[in-house]
Amino acid sequence: MYDYNRDAHAIYRDSFAIIRREADLSRIPPDLKALAVRVAHACGMPDVIDDLRFSAGAGTAGREALAAGAPILCDGRMSAEGITRARLPADNEVICTLSDPQVPALAKQIGNTRTAAALELWRPRLEGALVVIGNAPTALFRLLELIDEGVAKPALILGFPVGFVGAAESKEALAADSRGVPFVTLQGRRGGSAMAAAAVNALGQDH
Amino acid sequence: MYDYNRDAHAIYRDSFAIIRREADLSRIPPDLKALAVRVAHACGMPDVIDDLRFSAGAGTAGREALAAGAPILCDGRMSAEGITRARLPADNEVICTLSDPQVPALAKQIGNTRTAAALELWRPRLEGALVVIGNAPTALFRLLELIDEGVAKPALILGFPVGFVGAAESKEALAADSRGVPFVTLQGRRGGSAMAAAAVNALGQDH
Numbered sequence: 001m002y003d004y005n006r007d008a009h010a011i012y013r014d015s016f017a018i019i020r021r022e023a024d025l026s027r028i029p030p031d032l033k034a035l036a037v038r039v040a041h042a043c044g045m046p047d048v049i050d051d052l053r054f055s056a057g058a059g060t061a062g063r064e065a066l067a068a069g070a071p072i073l074c075d076g077r078m079s080a081e082g083i084t085r086a087r088l089p090a091d092n093e094v095i096c097t098l099s100d101p102q103v104p105a106l107a108k109q110i111g112n113t114r115t116a117a118a119l120e121l122w123r124p125r126l127e128g129a130l131v132v133i134g135n136a137p138t139a140l141f142r143l144l145e146l147i148d149e150g151v152a153k154p155a156l157i158l159g160f161p162v163g164f165v166g167a168a169e170s171k172e173a174l175a176a177d178s179r180g181v182p183f184v185t186l187q188g189r190r191g192g193s194a195m196a197a198a199a200v201n202a203l204g205q206d207h
Numbered sequence: 208m209y210d211y212n213r214d215a216h217a218i219y220r221d222s223f224a225i226i227r228r229e230a231d232l233s234r235i236p237p238d239l240k241a242l243a244v245r246v247a248h249a250c251g252m253p254d255v256i257d258d259l260r261f262s263a264g265a266g267t268a269g270r271e272a273l274a275a276g277a278p279i280l281c282d283g284r285m286s287a288e289g290i291t292r293a294r295l296p297a298d299n300e301v302i303c304t305l306s307d308p309q310v311p312a313l314a315k316q317i318g319n320t321r322t323a324a325a326l327e328l329w330r331p332r333l334e335g336a337l338v339v340i341g342n343a344p345t346a347l348f349r350l351l352e353l354i355d356e357g358v359a360k361p362a363l364i365l366g367f368p369v370g371f372v373g374a375a376e377s378k379e380a381l382a383a384d385s386r387g388v389p390f391v392t393l394q395g396r397r398g399g400s401a402m403a404a405a406a407v408n409a410l411g412q413d414h
Binding site: 145167 | 221355
């Protein structure tokens, strides 16, 4: 039998303590410190905190939106699955439209990926929503285009697409001009659904 | 409107080409090269390939198990969600027992986390299965304990728990003595459900 920590509460506590010891949180504002720690926890890399980019007040904007009952719009089902429902303050709806049967035809119609096309179905829910991009750069680019086309603005954009083609560029585009929408993003190639879900969970409430 | 790649097929192709250009795949055997590339793709980090540890023939063992209809046992719902069903060669069952109502009581009974306790419900399905640990170090430790207790052995262990407490240690334990079970793992703190699901997807078939 191995000697290992079997207590989930202690594992969380010790993990967060290690991150706080190893990471430089000095430039992270108070309303995003918990988010920064949870994002690092999700990927096992304290140094991702150095790559976080955000607008002032983004954490507060996200918490207020959740408290007001904002829906959470996710580009992928893995992010949606990673959001801990018990942490959501207003039984907030978690929505992923990627599997909607209209999406393949929409993708052909707009000449984009299915993940980007799935955002067409967000239009009626975008106003004041929490937008979570944990997978596809095309979804983040398309979101910025939709805002330029005049859709109602979300309350917060959590931009964590991952990968080698467009991920760094789409997050750079968000950080360079978020169209006045509060945002948190991670510059570079790193990202993913676990970090995106962890960011949402950090804006929820402790049990 | 941004200038970005909107073609999912081209994005995959270009991403894999970048990884093959940047990563050192020379020590990766032929039956694991696709897996290595997909794991790097899932996290945006080609250098994870340097941290892969595996037994000889692990990729072939996984492909043969899937072709024979092996169930896929996942420690978390995010990993289960990330497995592309269309890539599975035998309509293989994807099983995650974490939400089973028996799990909280089992966790108290065995004095371990719920994720580790959920493995108790794997016992009847473990023989010849693909085991996917994409989240909890306690699940990987517990799996090794179950094998020592005499459960029927799985066909392959994909060990990708992530984090700061027990992740590196559990993967080191697997690589040091997998009890004769074929395995692929990632040494260190890095890992997670996206990499674990990508490893499974690499062992499936192309469309």
